[in-house]
Amino acid sequence: MRAGTALSLLAAAAMLSAWLSPAAHAQPAARPAAPPQTQSLPADLKDLRGEWKRAGAGFGCSVTPPRQLSQEQLQAVMARACLRLGPLVVGDGAATAPAALGPPHRTLKQPQGQVAWLYFIGQREHYPYFVVTVAADKIVALQVAGDGSTPAPPGYDLSHVGLSATTEEVVAVFGQPGHVEPSESKGVELWTYPPYPFSFELKGGRVISIRLRQP
Structure with missing residues (x-):
């Protein structure tokens, strides 16, 4: 090749x-x-x-x-x-996160022994933010989230679909989702493409979250 x-x-x-x-x-x-x-x-x-x-x-x-x-x-x-997603890869060692981004701004315990490291990656106080989920010293999920109006820094997109992308832009790249359901947040839809390891959350026709998980 x-x-x-x-x-x-x-x-x-x-x-x-x-x-x-x-x-x-x-x-x-x-x-x-x-x-x-x-x-x-x-x-x-x-x-x-x-x-x-x-x-x-x-x-x-x-x-x-x-x-x-x-x-x-x-x-x-x-x-x-x-x-x-961003500077990290699902499946790599947990140590790659602080090496690339420094110590997390917040640490949140998750079910099944997982831990979520939260990084604020934008100019605003809370949005956008990047979540690195770790278990057994490995990165098992990566997620970038925002409010629908503020794009993430370069590199935090998935196949050129980033935060604040429109519904039409998501469909143009990924097609219609395999499954749509209400998210935990009011007025937010969760788009998944089973069995693939990526998902999107949309609110008001804009992407507010992109998540990659361990396949």
Whole structure:
């Protein structure tokens, strides 16, 4: 594979079997492969950002590597590139959060032994904010949230859909959600795309939250 060629996670069916809906496969899904080791990846590969793309009834992760990669590197890159939000990646060690963002501004205990680290990342006192959920010394979820009027700093978008994006902009990239339900907050809708690990909250036709979770 030449550098600059877009790679799709659809080419790695064994890695995608936990993410892709049955309609996205012509053949039965293979057993999920063990997550590739990423510790040995050079920094420029660890920092690659992927984009979720519609692929039939499902989604694939499109990545453009800077150079030719080995099969092991390719698998490791594809396993993490679309799980990045802001400077962090779901599945990486918890220590990467304070290393990139400093100590959290607030710490909140969560169910099942999880802990949420809250960072205020905007110019205003409360919005937008970034939540890093940690369990067993790993990042298990990332979420950026706002009030619908204030965009987040660059990099806190998902496939070019960021805070304050309109309903139409979300649908243009991700299509109609697989499931819509009221969120915990009044007047807020939660859009999910099962079994994929991303979701959006919308209020008044604007995105107020983007969340990535561990697949």
